[in-house]
Amino acid sequence: MSHNNHLHKLNTVAVHLALLKNGKALLFSGSHERLWDWTKGEANLWDPKDPDTPGDSDLKRNLFCSGHCFLPDGRLLVAGGQSTFNYPHVIFGTIIGILPFALKILGKEAADHDIHTFDPDEPDVHLQWKQHLPGMSKARWYPTCVTLPDGNALIVSGTWSHGYHALFGGFMNKDYQIFDSSTNTLSYPKPFGFDKIKMYPYLQVLPGNTLFVHSEKTTKFWDISQKQFLTGEFTTITGGTRTYPGMGTCVMLPLQHDAQTAKMLLIGGSMSMHPGKNDDATNIPEMLTVDLSDPSDSSGWQVKSSHLRRFLCDSVILPDGKILVTNGAAKGTADSNQNEVLEIELFDPENETWQVIGKLKKPRLYHGTAILLPDGSVLAAGSTGHDFTRAIFNPKQHFEQEIEIIDPPYMTYTRPEITNYASLMKYDVTYEITTDSNISKVSLIRMSSTTHNNNMDQRCLFLNIVENSGTTVKIQSPKDGSWAPPGYYLLFILDNNGIPSIGKSVRLG
């Protein structure tokens, strides 16, 4: 049981959370005292080796409610940010196009069309965050990003008119743009082709070069090389929304090296398509087994055994392939949620069962986050409480600045150790790993970034063991970028009891 969660006090609300290649966590949001102020942002670096010292990071823009993913060199790409505040005259000004122009002149421009990168290699704290101009052609608030097999980043969705996102179809940005990671420039916007897309859809690159796209209750597949959707779509059985503002979480279960299928799992969400304060969250997960040779020929969503009723929850793939689920509430909608869920659950993909392994010390409601750390523990953070409109009048009481470390059950066992490995890996090459114990499995987990219960990087592969002689194993690296997009990963070994090592940083591709 993980009953010994540790708390650490920082001075940033981790609405956005990422594990950097140097092993530190990057946290960012708007100002924790004035989170709604579209001109003020803040960021923090947290070092697990020095857990009680808040770090420093100089973020001047308010990147609250942006989307992000990692580039091949370990920089974090951040698209969008806070939109202008929700007053009717502000919204009207935005719609007729005067306001952005006026704000630009006044130096009060919103960040919702911005493109930033955070560079962990940059020693000068004032230069780590970099804004890339010109920004996106049309603003995006609540967009999703994903690293493509070639290492460039696809940016989709988000609304271009903050306050009216619940009206008139939400003013969705229906174009995609691609950020080129070597030239730091954006492609021209082109129609993405998903007319019903809403905010913060789930995106996942699948082996074979297609993209899984899920919004509300609808799933479609996008051909990455043709840049168009395959025919056909899938609808969840339970029918309520799985994305904002009734979002649960979506995870691709760990891929086997020779997989013919990929299993996408939706956990949590709302029973309603348009959730309100009193609508129940769901307790029914659904799984889509994707036929990788022809995703449009997949058999459709299937109901799986139930978990605790929850939404606003996060999923974290553990080094042993199990899925840890934490955070959230049992009722309501994003900005007006009720009945916190403190229980931490574990899903075992092998027998498809759920188990409660512990409880959070702090509720993690809307704007909560969770990611895997290199030592195999889970960092849970963030939260703006039950009701954002109430929280802005007393931010200190509602905006959670303490972060929490969850220890999965394996943390109490003696861990196997990686003694030698390749820290640079190309695709489809054999590498040797030496260890102090006999090995049963080798997993590779992408260092990830998450916000709004949408981890835009997370994926795990079990690598092919081509030779195993006790403490030396030969493994085959992932076949290509569609199996594992280029970037930084954590390499883990599992001993014969399934206990994982501490993760080692590997640059792939």
Ligand SMILES: [Cu+2]
């Ligand atoms: Cu938000």
